[in-house]
Amino acid sequence: GNSVTQMEGPVTLSEEAFLTINCTYTATGYPSLFWYVQYPGEGLQLLLKATKADDKGSNKGFEATYRKETTSFHLEKGSVQVSDSAVYFCALSDSGGGADGLTFGKGTHLIIQP
Amino acid sequence: DTAVSQTPKYLVTQMGNDKSIKCEQNLGHDTMYWYKQDSKKFLKIMFSYNNKELIINETVPNRFSPKSPDKAHLNLHINSLELGDSAVYFCASSHQGAVNYGYTFGSGTRLTVV
Numbered sequence A: 001g002n003s004v005t006q007m008e009g010p011v012t013l014s015e016e017a018f019l020t021i022n023c024t025y026t027a028t029g030y031p032s033l034f035w036y037v038q039y040p041g042e043g044l045q046l047l048l049k050a051t052k053a054d055d056k057g058s059n060k061g062f063e064a065t066y067r068k069e070t071t072s073f074h075l076e077k078g079s080v081q082v083s084d085s086a087v088y089f090c091a092l093s094d095s096g097g098g099a100d101g102l103t104f105g106k107g108t109h110l111i112i113q114p
Numbered sequence B: 001d002t003a004v005s006q007t008p009k010y011l012v013t014q015m016g017n018d019k020s021i022k023c024e025q026n027l028g029h030d031t032m033y034w035y036k037q038d039s040k041k042f043l044k045i046m047f048s049y050n051n052k053e054l055i056i057n058e059t060v061p062n063r064f065s066p067k068s069p070d071k072a073h074l075n076l077h078i079n080s081l082e083l084g085d086s087a088v089y090f091c092a093s094s095h096q097g098a099v100n101y102g103y104t105f106g107s108g109t110r111l112t113v114v
Helices: none
Strands: A003-006 A011-014 A017-020 A021-026 A031-038 A045-051 A055-060 A062-065 A075-077 A084-092 A107-114 B004-007 B010-011 B021-026 B031-035 B043-050 B054-058 B064-070 B073-078 B088-093 B109-113
Touching: A003 A084, A011 A017, A017 A107, A021 A031, A021 A084, A031 A062, A045 A062, B004 B088, B010 B021, B021 B031, B021 B088, B031 B073, B043 B064, B043 B073, B064 B088, B073 B088
Parallel strands: A011 A107, B010 B109
Antiparallel strands: A003 A021, A017 A075, A031 A045, A031 A084, A045 A055, A055 A062, A062 A075, A084 A107, B004 B021, B021 B073, B031 B043, B031 B088, B043 B054, B064 B073, B088 B109
């Protein structure tokens, strides 16, 4: 079956620090990969995605590259802000087009201190 | 003009009661989902449904049943509520065959069983 493993937090950084949140996956097919963000008290928002090997997804200064050889999709940001404090979820979807939904990692709670 | 809307946002009820959560999407998607987020923020798919098939996660108790009056709505009905059902429930939608474009989530329903 499919699974996603990501570093569990909380991860605490100072403002303007460099961020990396590791994510690795196992999948039976050729999945699409996603990062979702959940701000306190809110729902899930799509942050970025990649659909094939070596694709780079990017949004709001965050980036992640689909690495098929290492089955990874690590999230990075060069300079974090207090407003980036949230829970970040790595997820995959089997690209076969079936209605299997998303398989999520357990989420990483990110805390940015001023 | 909310894309995926859920009601109610908060639901507090007693053990043994039966309750429903409603979900509507105006994106023209053909597949809808229910996810459960537990107290540790872990997200797990419960159901996916389109006009052709219902896929049920085998770990979901049969007290939970999705009901879809049309492809824009997928309600979640829960019988004989238990304390362990307390969680945040998210509705989501996508277009089957185009899942690479991502899934859109509602803002969640926080269910508290007392």
